[in-house]
Amino acid sequence: MELILKNDLPHQVKAYTAIANVLSNDLIQKNSLYYQNPTLLLDRQALMTNLAIVQKDNNIPAEYKAFNEIGSYLNLDIKMETGTGKTYVYTAAMFELHKRYGINKFIVVVPTLAIKAGAKQFMQDGYTKRHFKDQCGYGTELDVLVLEATKKKKGKNYFPGVVREFVAGSSQNTNKIYVLLTNMSLLGGTSKLLTDSYDYGVEGFYKPIEGIKATKPFVIIDEPHRFSKTQKAHEFIEKNICPQAIIRFGATFPEIETGRGRNKIKRKDYHNLLYDLNSFQAFNQNLIKGIAKEHFEPVSQRQDKVKIMSIQSKTAVKFNLIQQGGPTKSFELKKGDSLGLIATELEGIIIEGISTSTVELSNGQVKSTGEEFSTDIYSTSYQESMIRLALERHFETERINFTRNNKIKTLALFFIDDIYSYRVNEGQDKQPYLKETFERLLLEKINAVLPTLNEQEQEYKDYLQASKADLNATHAGYFSQDNSSSDEAIAQEVQEILYEKKKLLAIKDEQGKFNTRRFLFSKWTLKEGWDNPNVFTIAKLRSSGSENSKIQEVGRGLRLPVDEYGNRISNEEFKLNYVIDFTEADFAEELVKEINGDLPQGFTITDEKLAEVAAKRNMDVDDLFVELLSKEFIDRNKNIKAENIDSFFEAYPEFTVGLQQGKVEDRNKKKERKIKIRKAVYDELKTLWEEINSKYILHYERVEQNNFLFNELLGLLKNGVFSDTYITSRREELNTTGSRVTVNEDSGVQFKISKPLPYNEFLKRICRQTNLSIQLLHTVLTEYANENNILPDRINEQSAANFVKLFHDWKVEKLSGRFSYSKANLPVKATALTFSDGTPKSEITQGVIGTKFIEGTPSEKYLYDVYAFDSPLEKDNLLVDGIQEIIVYGKIPKSSIAIPTITGQSYSPDFMYVIKKDNGEKILNVIVETKDVENQTSLRGIEQAKIDCAKVFFTQLTIDGYKVEFQTQLNNKKIRQIIDEVLQ
Structure with missing residues (x-):
């Protein structure tokens, strides 16, 4: 498969153009040496003016603008939530800065080797190069030079080759951008790679850092919360590299303290923040998956804990059993003893080894002196239950994803305590506990799913049979120790997980055989920077502590998925299943607090938003302003009054900011709603549905x-x-x-x-x-x-x-x-509502219908047993009980009808209606496209082109013998008006 990147995603275009817009040609001076970047003139007045314009365009809150300043270099900050494409954006920014200003010497600094591997893979991959060169039209390419730690050899001390190439690369080469990619451990600290003198140099420089500095580079920092300005790596960048600009990209920024005593406050270290795509926007705009958290309650409900008190000469261990509501008891156990002597929940876990400071248990976990653990969490039965639950959620999702028209390879990620609970330790003569348990439970689950599959799911049945035939091939792991392993099988696993994303995402290999590897194990090594969009389940079999960012914990599973052809699916609602233990039962609440806590303290209503809400309420803008002012919801400057903010959002939900309901779910508190398809209603829509799902070819x-x-x-x-x-x-x-x-x-x-x-x-x-x-x-x-x-x-x-x-x-x-359409003579396939034999499915995934619900039972004319919608306009279209001419109607599942268009993208409308005239003589079929814009001129060129194609498509459908009326519904038109127009 080939991953397909898109170059017109607004949330990404805004970010990288913001950077380029701060600069201008009159601030760029030609370089004096061939290997140098052009010189950026730090004209404070001009830069501050440009900053203000960009920040206004991107609605940066006033409290963040207060930290604008130009220092000895230009610092620019871009805040983008995890999973929204930071690596793409900073790559695009390099192309844009090169295109506009000729800047072609960049240093990309990342905190860890895993992030480094992900950045290298993305920037060097063929699909990325073709995307920026061909599709985006930049006509140039990146020369990615990866700086690696090297050991000194006897004899001549050679200058690092990648630094030589970076320095010597000509800035006049309009077809090449030089990127030096490095991780923070190579900058300062104990590493002398860049500060040592070498026997050979480049351009007269014998210390790599001197040559790098002379290029006048632009530095890009990924994950800035790992690079506080007091940290050594950041100090090294400022003092030794002396960049002309530092551009920071992150979901999280470091905190700094200002003031003393009672006046001491903490704030995010923003410095010239140009773009703020925060977490609630990312969730609300469906730029990332939603989250469904789930945990098991403790078996005993007592939450007793065991604490390792001390170890005596590697022979015995003293434990304390701390009982909730009971006395603390002490135990001394030796190698070979069972922890069942302490608590019955731990029956079957044996002490297998004792060192001076740790205890190795038979379940693969290693515990240290002073460490506490719950009797329930670390019992075999509790961990097995978590794995079972993760597999249950995985197979629910996988079955849906596999039976789509364009299948999605579904992955699951398990975070575990100890590498040797999964990998065989040297000298170990038996299978690791966790690996053995996982394969046993996986086989059990596959055997349970297979008998439930019907004839239309034969390919999925074959996929599961292939999984069953080789369970070991279905899973793989990556741990920090793997970087020094000589085992070829382990090396292949690591290669696939870190560097071969396309292979991991493929359902079949190049020979046409099933690629069943989809369960990944790690010990938090796969965190920031590791990227695979098709992770739909994360099971955290180890507790990470309450101080961790909740967003970062789920970040590996937030990216929107890609289908089997590499297309990113951005117009559907997806959920990440997140399985944790009961000590983090409040995870969902804490995550929502964290997301909404990311909001700026002060809110101002923009003129554009005021006009938008006034139009929706059929009010004059000035009248709405006076109304809000008189109710003391805002002041004269349109600032929302903090003391009345809750009642304001309740009375005027159109203004609401923060996380939308349903984006983060707690499955322990709310059962997921299933949407059933009403067979009788579908029978009325059957002919219309089958006709609009007919396969047509767009040709010239x-x-x-x-x-x-x-x-x-x-x-x-x-x-x-x-x-x-x-x-x-x-x-x-x-x-x-x-x-x-x-x-x-x-x-x-x-x-x-x-x-x-x-x-x-x-x-x-x-x-x-x-x-x-x-x-x-x-x-x-x-x-x-x-x-x-x-x-x-x-x-x-x-x-x-x-x-x-x-x-x-x-x-x-x-x-x-x-252009024209012609009907294709292709066999019937399954659709979003039916199996391949044409029989209707009993239920449909909630996400493809809508994220919000209307309480109560829908009209008998409606296709589903629940009203689900995404926008206010869609909500209005559902509540049509008073329109007698409607026989039946339904919301069309997202992306379910693939009408080919001249834009190269397929098109799928929103609603289908079957209506009749008053005399009942004639039945009419109506397809409606809803657009939440005021008028036709507000549509983007691509959207308008898709609609134009749809008109031609439905005209051809009518010519071919089945009449369908296609209507476009803009924000100022009601469904009653559309039906009246069709009837006339």
């Missing part, structure tokens, strides 16, 4: 018959697609005039860069990006070559990228009305 036959497409493509080729790429040197001479030294620029030289592609690969690359047939491309290119001489080296990557960009722009602009 009418266009090609008129030679329109051929001529248009030929025109694109004449628009500068084929051009030589040159690299230009900058030659400067030093002249002495009296006592002054001046620099005179000479013309330098130019060299042509040649990176040709084989002709067949050139055609394939354009075909993959545009869906144009290779035959058509060849015909057009042949015609162009008859009139223009195409040199062989101009059939290259840059030319392919030029054509793809021009074609995508042309397609949306000019293809409206010049």
